[in-house]
Amino acid sequence: MSQRQHLSAEARRERTVEAVIELCGREEPATLTTGRIAQRMGVTQGALFRHFPSKEAIWEAVVAWVAERVMARVSAAAEGVEDPLAALEAMFLAHVAFIAEHPGVPRLLMGQLQHPQPTAARRMVKGLMARYRQRLLDLLEQAQCQGQLRQGLDLDAAATHFIGCVQGLVLQSLIADDVAGIVDRAPAAFDLYRYGIRADAGGDA
Amino acid sequence: MSQRQHLSAEARRERTVEAVIELCGREEPATLTTGRIAQRMGVTQGALFRHFPSKEAIWEAVVAWVAERVMARVSAAAEGVEDPLAALEAMFLAHVAFIAEHPGVPRLLMGQLQHPQPTAARRMVKGLMARYRQRLLDLLEQAQCQGQLRQGLDLDAAATHFIGCVQGLVLQSLIADDVAGIVDRAPAAFDLYRYGIRADAGGDA
DNA sequence: CTAGATAGTAACTGATTACTATCTTTTGAG
DNA sequence: CTCAAAAGATAGTAATCAGTTACTATCTAG
Numbered sequence: 001m002s003q004r005q006h007l008s009a010e011a012r013r014e015r016t017v018e019a020v021i022e023l024c025g026r027e028e029p030a031t032l033t034t035g036r037i038a039q040r041m042g043v044t045q046g047a048l049f050r051h052f053p054s055k056e057a058i059w060e061a062v063v064a065w066v067a068e069r070v071m072a073r074v075s076a077a078a079e080g081v082e083d084p085l086a087a088l089e090a091m092f093l094a095h096v097a098f099i100a101e102h103p104g105v106p107r108l109l110m111g112q113l114q115h116p117q118p119t120a121a122r123r124m125v126k127g128l129m130a131r132y133r134q135r136l137l138d139l140l141e142q143a144q145c146q147g148q149l150r151q152g153l154d155l156d157a158a159a160t161h162f163i164g165c166v167q168g169l170v171l172q173s174l175i176a177d178d179v180a181g182i183v184d185r186a187p188a189a190f191d192l193y194r195y196g197i198r199a200d201a202g203g204d205a
Numbered sequence: 206m207s208q209r210q211h212l213s214a215e216a217r218r219e220r221t222v223e224a225v226i227e228l229c230g231r232e233e234p235a236t237l238t239t240g241r242i243a244q245r246m247g248v249t250q251g252a253l254f255r256h257f258p259s260k261e262a263i264w265e266a267v268v269a270w271v272a273e274r275v276m277a278r279v280s281a282a283a284e285g286v287e288d289p290l291a292a293l294e295a296m297f298l299a300h301v302a303f304i305a306e307h308p309g310v311p312r313l314l315m316g317q318l319q320h321p322q323p324t325a326a327r328r329m330v331k332g333l334m335a336r337y338r339q340r341l342l343d344l345l346e347q348a349q350c351q352g353q354l355r356q357g358l359d360l361d362a363a364a365t366h367f368i369g370c371v372q373g374l375v376l377q378s379l380i381a382d383d384v385a386g387i388v389d390r391a392p393a394a395f396d397l398y399r400y401g402i403r404a405d406a407g408g409d410a
Numbered sequence: 411c412t413a414g415a416t417a418g419t420a421a422c423t424g425a426t427t428a429c430t431a432t433c434t435t436t437t438g439a440g
Numbered sequence: 441c442t443c444a445a446a447a448g449a450t451a452g453t454a455a456t457c458a459g460t461t462a463c464t465a466t467c468t469a470g
Contacts, residue, residue: 006436006447028319030235047448110315113379114233157393167376168369174318188362196401211417211466252418
């Protein structure tokens with residue numbers, strides 16, 4: 001059974017990250033063991049430590065992978081969209097779509113946020129949030145210049161609320177145990193968000 | 206040092222729940238050990254198992270405690286408020302205030318949601334959500350009858366969004382490591398929510 | 411005041427964990 | 441083809457954890 005499949009160190013690290021993300025879709029991240037990860041990869045547990053100095057380093061690699069991907073996806077979705085509000089909607093839906101494709105991600109990131117002390121992985125999550133937030137603020141400022149937002153709107157609060165809406169949606173999908181169904185509930189949620197910030201009472205288009 | 210303080214079984218269970226909630230404010234729930242809980246209570250680890258058949262039972266007691274309290278607080282806040290929208294606001298702020306008073310609660314509940322399989326504690330969280338949601342729907346229907354909501358509003362989505370907004374706010378407080386500051390950010394968040402559902406564009410009063 | 415019931419202690423157990431030391435196999439450059 | 445370096449297997453280790461056992465202190469009903 002020991003059909004050893006040799007992979008380069010880089011390829012093995014990549015597979016490790018994928019295995020962790022997949023496992024987080026079905027198991028609790030906090031109780032995920034290196035043995036379980038190795039088993040999933042078809043490798044012995046000790047082999048993992050040839051490529052990662054510690055379990056903590058595995059988590060760091062996983063969080064870095066997620067942060068990079070989600071940011072790329074969301075940025076790409078907003079790219080080339082002229083209307084700022086439409087760009088915000090595209091970001092919202094792209095974010096949700098990414099999570100639906102990777103059901104393990106919410107549990108994974110939430111698991112990292114459970115650590116009270118700022119670990120390296122936790123700092124990465126915070127950094128991701130900060131960049132995300134700045135991008136939102138840029139779009140909101142553009143929308144304001146074009147008179148799309150209602151007067152007196154606190155852009156800072158609006159950006160915070162955007163992230164909150166996405167996170168709330170994700171959390172409820174986790175509670176309902178239906179991460180895939182998040183894409184169906186997303187449009188209505190963004191609609192409510194848009195109504196909360198836009199100037200006129202127009203609903204669509 | 207063995208100054209034994211005898212307590213009734215019920216009192217000891219109550220103290221256990223309090224200890225767990227307090228510890229969740231500073232430590233990761235998933236790595237919380239029975240030894241750590243006992244240490245906090247000034248009792249030996251084995252003593253816990255006189256009052257709880259297992260560690261899982263401790264978590265169940267804790268979640269039940271939280272569910273009962275948060276529901277009571279939120280209901281009391283909405284009680285006696287004539288205007289449905291004002292009642293919703295009262296619920297929102299009461300919920301947030303409760304969390305600010307018990308900073309360990311978000312991490313605690315999120316920790317339970319990490320379990321993929323439906324444990325007893327997880328089922329309690331779901332039940333809490335369902336009751337909470339029904340209460341919101343009642344208020345939203347009242348508001349609709351009084352013509353306070355915009356036409357074509359999906360009440361179901363509005364209720365979901367309410368919970369999502371609270372949860373999003375909580376999650377961001379956790380990320381920012383400032384659970385106490387949640388009360389300051391709550392009014393702006395509810396304002397955005399209200400703008401999203403109400404009929405006229407009026408902001409306050 | 412006494413005796414049964416209750417609450418707590420101290421020490422232990424078996425299972426599990428992250429991590430490591432040593433040996434074997436595979437790979438790929440020259 | 442050769443052989444050193446890289447990748448994996450095997451078999452550990454010390455630490456930690458939930459839960460148990462045997463004993464002791466305290467409370468309370470009669």
